[in-house]
Amino acid sequence: MSVLVYVESPKGHIKKTGNEVVSYGSRLAASLGTQCVALLIGKADDAASCGLYGASKVIHANPSSEAEFDSQSFTALISEVAQKEGADHIILSNTANGKALTGRLAIRLNAGDVTGANALPETSSGFIVSKSVFSGKAVVKYSIETPVKVISVMGNTLQPQASGSPAPVETVDMPLKATKLKVIERKTSEGIVPLPEAELVVSAGRGMKGPENWGIVEELATVLGATTSCSRPVADSGWRPHHEHVGQTGVAIRPNLYIAIGISGAIQHLAGVNNSKVMVAINKDPEAPFFKAADYGVVGDLFEVVPRLTEAIRRLKHS
Amino acid sequence: MNILVCISKTPDTTSRISFRAGDTEYNPDGITFIMNPYDEWYALVRAIELVEQNGGNVTAINVGPAANDIIIRKALAIGANDAVRIDIDPADAYVTAANIAGHARSKNYDLIMLGKETIDYNGSETGAMIAEMLDLPFVSYASALQVSGNMSTVTRDIEGGVEVCQVEGPFVLSAAKGMAEQRIPNMKGIMMAKTKPLAVEVASVQNPRVKANKYVLPPAKSGVKLISPDNMDELVRLLHEEAKVI
Ligand SMILES: Cc1cc2nc3c(=O)[nH]c(=O)nc-3n(C[C@H](O)[C@H](O)[C@H](O)COP(=O)(O)OP(=O)(O)OC[C@H]3O[C@@H](n4cnc5c(N)ncnc54)[C@H](O)[C@@H]3O)c2cc1C
Numbered sequence: 105m106s107v108l109v110y111v112e113s114p115k116g117h118i119k120k121t122g123n124e125v126v127s128y129g130s131r132l133a134a135s136l137g138t139q140c141v142a143l144l145i146g147k148a149d150d151a152a153s154c155g156l157y158g159a160s161k162v163i164h165a166n167p168s169s170e171a172e173f174d175s176q177s178f179t180a181l182i183s184e185v186a187q188k189e190g191a192d193h194i195i196l197s198n199t200a201n202g203k204a205l206t207g208r209l210a211i212r213l214n215a216g217d218v219t220g221a222n223a224l225p226e227t228s229s230g231f232i233v234s235k236s237v238f239s240g241k242a243v244v245k246y247s248i249e250t251p252v253k254v255i256s257v258m259g260n261t262l263q264p265q266a267s268g269s270p271a272p273v274e275t276v277d278m279p280l281k282a283t284k285l286k287v288i289e290r291k292t293s294e295g296i297v298p299l300p301e302a303e304l305v306v307s308a309g310r311g312m313k314g315p316e317n318w319g320i321v322e323e324l325a326t327v328l329g330a331t332t333s334c335s336r337p338v339a340d341s342g343w344r345p346h347h348e349h350v351g352q353t354g355v356a357i358r359p360n361l362y363i364a365i366g367i368s369g370a371i372q373h374l375a376g377v378n379n380s381k382v383m384v385a386i387n388k389d390p391e392a393p394f395f396k397a398a399d400y401g402v403v404g405d406l407f408e409v410v411p412r413l414t415e416a417i418r419r420l421k422h423s
Numbered sequence: 424m425n426i427l428v429c430i431s432k433t434p435d436t437t438s439r440i441s442f443r444a445g446d447t448e449y450n451p452d453g454i455t456f457i458m459n460p461y462d463e464w465y466a467l468v469r470a471i472e473l474v475e476q477n478g479g480n481v482t483a484i485n486v487g488p489a490a491n492d493i494i495i496r497k498a499l500a501i502g503a504n505d506a507v508r509i510d511i512d513p514a515d516a517y518v519t520a521a522n523i524a525g526h527a528r529s530k531n532y533d534l535i536m537l538g539k540e541t542i543d544y545n546g547s548e549t550g551a552m553i554a555e556m557l558d559l560p561f562v563s564y565a566s567a568l569q570v571s572g573n574m575s576t577v578t579r580d581i582e583g584g585v586e587v588c589q590v591e592g593p594f595v596l597s598a599a600k601g602m603a604e605q606r607i608p609n610m611k612g613i614m615m616a617k618t619k620p621l622a623v624e625v626a627s628v629q630n631p632r633v634k635a636n637k638y639v640l641p642p643a644k645s646g647v648k649l650i651s652p653d654n655m656d657e658l659v660r661l662l663h664e665e666a667k668v669i
């Protein structure tokens with residue numbers, strides 16, 4: 105029995121979500137009285153750092169190869185390592201790739217699985233994993249009934265804390281199986297924390313009146329170090345890129361802070377954001393539904409309020 | 424080309440959520456159910472477009488009880504050629520996937536399409552499971568799909584951007600926004616849907632691996648704290664000292 109954590113290393117780096125799943129896996133391992141092993145596939149410059157977050161060993165497969173993602177070949181490799189290590193709990197990030205692997209691994213390993221866990225499993229009686237469902241209107245507790253379990257963990261579920269020491273790294277050569285899928289191009293924005301991982305998000309809606317007014321939103325985001333997002337009509341009108349669209353039909357996020365500017369707070373919008381820890385609504389209409397969901401509210405004209413907020417944050421950062 | 428489109432039924436997002444049997448079951452009473460938007464707007468419509476261009480057949484499949492026939496008929500009205508319902512109320516994604524894979528195994532589908540996730544439980548796992556059961560490639564979160572013979576070019580959403588890949592069929596794909604535009608069924612489609620074949624098959628797999636055994640409501644919000652628009656220093660202080668998020 106052990107816990108195996110698959111740690112993603114996009115462009116050769118482990119990101120915060122990677123540290124987070126290692127923390128999750130090692131805390132689960134501690135509660136089960138077993139060990140947590142981290143697995144990396146392809147280039148990664150800091151494999152040993154998984155030890156800081158609680159892994160007792162790191163297996164680094166094909167450390168010098170690019171290892172283009174394909175759920176089929178990665179599933180075969182991860183399952184093989186899981187079987188060799190006798191791992192019966194497999195932990196992944198709830199990313200696009202992590203989710204594509206979770207279902208496949210469950211089948212390959214005859215396991216039950218939960219995607220998008222929002223807390224550590226309860227292991228005192230049975231094995232219970234909770235996740236947020238129905239657009240944040242409920243939390244469901246799943247009981248996984250199989251001996252082997254696969255879980256993908258929602259971003260920002262716990263704070264990774266570096267308290268251990270670097271772990272020994274075992275490099276192994278396990279060529280990925282050839283498959284019928286080839287990645288030919290990847291386009292990602294540089295330097296910006298992607299929305300699903302962002303801790304701070306500044307979001308704006310139709311109240312902005314037009315794309316030419318986004319400067320004040322971007323400035324607030326820059327001062328905060330936040331990622332920007334938008335409501336659906338804003339993306340649909342081409343005011344902002346589609347990948348910024350949050351909500352039921354867009355990206356679901358759970359940052360520590362979500363600032364909604366000129367967004368009415370329709371249920372389909374809230375569906376993607378109401379797992380945020382703290383929400384601030386800025387809206388000139390005191391009846392806007394967002395005020396029912398928000399923790400803090402400012403009733404006022406966003407064109408005046410947002411620049412003032414940016415200045416106030418600058419003052420805090422300089423104090 | 425022959426395409427299988429997996430369609431599921433979800434409560435409309437605006438519906439009130441409640442539970443019964445000591446909060447161990449979701450309560451469907453009085454709820455308006457819809458076809459899962461990702462299945463309807465994106466997977467199904469793109470499948471119909473491809474068959475319109477290249478010839479072939481679109482089969483819609485649902486794993487569910489007879490009450491689901493209403494959404495299956497809607498898929499037929501939008502333009503699916505025929506449909507299959509596997510007669511079991513699936514308790515988890517494994518049961519759903521195993522029954523769909525069981526059906527697909529004896530057929531020659533060139534492509535199996537799903538929505539990227541159901542909007543109620545957001546599992547996003549059924550497609551991956553079907554692909555593994557059938558030993559096929561799987562492309563998730565696809566926002567564009569071009570087919571040329573046996574080769575497809577797919578754009579898929581990843582964190583902070585997109586990935587473009589080439590995949591040789593048959594394969595499994597889950598569809599996200601961008602894939603197609605919603606189609607509203609017209610009168611002719613609705614009339615034709617009544618006579619299109621809907622086959623009911625018995626379930627080959629019944630036992631789930633995961634059980635939803637308790638529902639809880641998220642902690643109630645304590646209510647909004649209003650701050651004067653003239654006092655943004657106060658908002659910043661609260662975010663810093665009280666909420667501790669900046
Ligand atoms: C099936 C379905 C799925 C959907 N999915 C999504 C989704 O994923 N994400 C999403 O966002 N929406 C989604 N929607 C749309 C959703 O219902 C709303 O229409 C949308 O969220 C509204 O966007 P908004 O708040 O930007 O615009 P509006 O509703 O027009 O709100 C603009 C707000 O700005 C305020 N305002 C205007 N001027 C100012 C000013 N000067 N200062 C301050 N405030 C001002 C107004 O008071 C108003 O509250 C979906 C709808 C459907 C039917």
Ligand SMILES: Nc1ncnc2c1ncn2[C@@H]1O[C@H](COP(=O)(O)O)[C@@H](O)[C@H]1O
Nearest residue numbers: 429431486537538540541546547548549
């Ligand atoms: N009961 C079902 N019958 C047919 N297809 C389903 C069913 N449940 C889920 N699906 C398909 O699987 C996709 C992903 O669902 P999920 O993995 O539950 O998020 C959905 O968008 C549907 O295309």
